Amino acid sequence: RIPVVFIHGLASDEGTWFDMINDLRACPFFQRYYEPWVYHYPTGASFLPASAVLRQSLRRIVRELDPEGEEKQLQNLVLVGHSMGGLHAKLQVVASGDHLWNAMARVPFDTVRMSPSIRAKIEPSLFFKPVTNVTRVVFIATPHQGSSLASLALGKIASLTVERPPELTAIHDQLVAENPGALRPEFEEALPTTIQLLAPNSPLLDALYGLRPPCWVTIHNVIGVAHHTLRGERTDCIVSETSARHPGAISELDVRATHTGVHHSLTTIAEIERILQLHLIETGLRTIGK
Template sequence: MALIWPRCVDADYCQLFPPEGMFREATAWIEPGDGRARVVLTNPRQTASIVFGGTALTLSRDTSAAYANGIATSKLPRLAWLGLLGGREVGRRSGVYLLEDYVSDKRPVVMIHGLGSSPLVWARLSNAIWGDPELASHYQVWHVVYQTNAPLLITRLRVQNMLDRAWEILDPEDDDVARDHMVLVGHSMGGVLSRLLVSDSGDVLWNAAFKVVPEAIKASAHDLSLVRGIFQFESYPGITRAIFLAAPHRGAPAAASWWGRLSQVLVGRRAQEMRSLQKVASRQPHSVVDGVRQSYLQARLNSISTLQTFQPVRAASESLLPIKGVRYHSIVAVKPGSHPPGDGAVPVSSAELEGATSTTYVQGGHGLPMNDDAVADVLRILRESLHERPGSDPTGPR
């Protein structure tokens, strides 16, 4: 059975569940009683079997029915595309969402979707985890919802803040086992965001955008703090593994094609954070690198423009790799007949990443979250990580 009820409103953790409501699987059976029967419901994840009439019975379960109901009622597919064009509703829904009750010692698998997409793209992978007893007992699924029209580095900062808020609610003491065993799974632009979340920027991005040190910038404390947060950051704590699916780490040439240029015009440019960057560029235009000055002055950057291969700050970000201690994996799609080799949107050369613990090539297009071979490889990585020795070498076969 699928149990469905409205999202709670009486506690902070309620905001970590989908607005459409809360959906949980259940198994029900009928037991005879004194003159009347009774219906019993239980969570099969917590109660795998019962004893009835002296006989042990294994409970049947359906790990996907509850989530399927949630998908059927979700408005996210439409809102995601509207959000790419500048619609604000998906932005109001932005956040980290739990698809099951939080467990303090289960590893969160944080899934980050790509451009114009939504967490519903993770249906197959999420169901595969819930349907595997070993994985379901060690991992909990978290989905990130974000508006995909903002510049890449601004979105990275937003996702960082979303994760911070989730942990403030779930683990205010900062001592749960789950906090130090996070896994990121990112598709397309979400894969690039995942890489940036496990990297230290140092001064690489700042120097690609500005000619002066931060201390020389004349701006309000708020504007300077925000701009520094966009260009200077450290790896998000507690992440031990990252999996990148069809991620354009070296940019997406399609973003500079005719339809990419058209998309750049159509995609919204309402990122509020750009106002702070615009103020800084307006006050000290000669402190900004020539190649980006005009776009900052006009606040005209969006997600498409920051994926273009020649964009200076994006190009500088190529050198940022996950920090030592974070194992990372690339899953690369190859579409037969594609030139250059790739999935039709992201070339193989852009999706590959040096130093990866594993790189898996699968046949198909860009939609890897729905590719059976790609999903199987993510499951393989999750299983292997459960059996690795603590402190073992994070690098492996290339």
């Protein structure tokens, strides 16, 4: 069956998907053709390394299940990401080039002094290629251009309470000590927390927004529009309509729901059902097993 990988958002866990998964399992087509997988990452985990773990896990699992690459179902995975989970999903289907590193540093990666072991630890998080067996991604209330709340006092206070992983902090401090001036000023003092990453002026988020999925990946947007900002823009109270819109999506659905409720909405679940039905048709997988 085709894996559908559900990726939760910030300050959440895999349980947030149980309502949707239970409803999908009630659909005969889903039971026959699909298998739900969930990816859990600790809220305090650094963003780029957590995405690297998912990338490595997807490749490893598919390789173990289909070492010859002959199972079409395993060559057409679907990712569904809510909030920050959507950003993790995007990092599975884009090529980094040197864009993420250049957002953090002033000098080429190869010129930075570091031990081979440290280089091996950080390189997969910053330099990577798409997971080629993912062919469809659904973004739900994903802050592609950040959230203004991350820049407000509440976001800054919350950011102070997020503990940076000690190992990454030690690596950062060593890089700064051995390579004065190599990192850009906003990264010299400390690596950004996940909340700081979501600030609209985040260099890393800007770099990620500029990355585009390859032609074999189909994108869908689901956007919460429960309220309006003081400037009149629609929002789910956390992510604005503009920020939740990813270029190149073949479909976009506005759902009257808040940020924490949009993926529980029956309207959203019906849209996921529609997208998964479409996926079967466009990949030709509906006929397999008949």
